[in-house]
Amino acid sequence: MTSDPPPQLDELLKQREAHLGKALSIAHGKPLHITHGRMQYLFAADGTRYLDLVNNVCHVGHSNPKVVEAGQRQMALLNTNTRYVYDGLSEYLARLAATLPEELSVGFLVNSGSEANELAVRIARAHTGAHDMVVVEGAYHGHTGMLIDLSPYKFRGPGGKGEPESWVHVVPIPDSYRGGERDYAAELGEIVADAGPIAAFLVESMLSCAGQIPLPPDYLPAAFEHVRAAGGLCIADEVQVGFGRVGTHMWAFEEHGVVPDIVVMGKPMGNGHPMAAVFTTPEIAASFEEMEFFSTFGGNPVSCAVGMAVLDTIEQDGLMQRATELGGHFKAGLRELQERHSIIGDVRGRGLFLGIELVRDRETQEPATNEAAIIVDDMRDRNVLLSTDGPHHNVIKIKPPMVLSKEDIDMTLHLLNESLNQSL
Ligand code: PMP
Helix, strand or coil, X not given: CCCCCCCCHHHHHHHHHHHCCCCCCCCCCCCCCEEEEXXXXXXXXXXXXXXXXXXXXXXXXXXXXXXXXXXXXXXXXXXXXXXXXXXXXXXXXXXXXXXXXXXXXXXXXXXXXXXXXXXXXXXXXXXXXCCXXXXXXXXXXXXXXXHHHCCHHHHCCCCCCCCCCCCEEEECCCCHHHHCCCCHHHHHHHXXXXXXXXXXXXXXXXXXXXXXXXXXXXXXXXXXXXXXXXXXXXXXXXXXXXXXXXXXXXXXXXXXXXXXXXXXXXXXXXXXXXXXXXXXXXXXXXXXXXXXXXXXXCCCHHHHHHHHHHHHHHXXXXXXXXXXXXXXXXXXXXXXXXXXXXXXXXXEEECCEEEEEEECCCCCCCECHHHHHHHHHHHHHCCXXXXXXXXXXXXXXXXXXXXXXXXXXXXXXXXXXXXXXXXC
16 A cells, blocks of 8 residues: 655645644745755755855754754654753853853743743843833844734734833834934933833844844943843843844844843854753842742753754854855945945844845835835745845845855855846
8 A cells, every 4th residue: 555645735734724824924024945955954855955145044054964863863862951950051141141241140941032032031130129111122032922012013013003001111223224324322212211120122233024134233232221220131132133143143133242130142052942041140040949849841952952953063164254255245246236236235243144135216215115025035935045024124134044055155146146136
């Protein structure tokens, strides 16, 4: 007897339709039926190879053999929880702490960026006794009830209630492309001064959903000063941009010469295995000791083995150096395209976290939202996966696995040039 053939795309879509909530969308316009991944590539059921320029979770490559092997080995040996003492946990925490400023030595291990941000806010509230929070316009910090309230990207977006809760203070996006010389930190200072007691400022070290925006050089030091003067803590959300993606530093906040009170990490931490963490100082952690903290899966032996393999791979394969070199090459190539195509208003980013902002007119900066969607769909047909984001969805995002090659980048630049010439 032969086994049944695997369900085809139409059948899979029907099953999804029946059993998955409609709140979930499918990426890349025409659905892609992916059967496997290998490093920077995803392979479709029809054999097509796609260059993945958008999945920053598989940081060291889809199904990276070193990470797979580490997880398999540990899964066959022991998996339990952090109420037991086992090899790997303390070593992993120490290894992570060593990547951070010395004072951020206490870690909490959880399973998703949302859980980690939620925990970071609880810790900040416990430490300060204050409740209110400050967030940046356009930010996304997670899918829990509290984090939707802390994510203007969501509460101002489709299905959202539009206005922030009274305990949420929203500061403008420090966008040098659109705002020119505006003093965004001073604007934050005024909002914080009017807010009353605040628990924390939750901010990405480089903005992702808000449009791939590197923070202006003086922004974080001044903003942190205002927040601390008001008694609040500073939480750096490194979920998207951490683990060396910016190339020159392991954590993007380091570029700004600041030390946050709390750092949140996630996505690439387990290369796809669900892992996230919160790191803070012993003093702040001590304010959170009254109620026991326990996460069933957070920091389990398999996660620690996987996380350690990710850190080993970043180091052994020189991926940060690679992000600097390849990111620089990519950005220079995109800047050349900008000279040829007036629709490219801005090219920005650091390392392998880049954004291409499309505008209809460079003077008015009218967002070229439809055009951005057309280019992303067209590039998918050319076997390169990209996506759009930003408040106007006119920013093409580039945040690939860090193992892509110079040839992948050159091919992308060539195809993007063709796409801009032919599809608009
Ligand atoms: N923070 C940022 C900056 C994110 O981009 C995300 C996820 N997109 C989260 C937090 C939430 O992470 P998760 O989806 O793992 O809960």
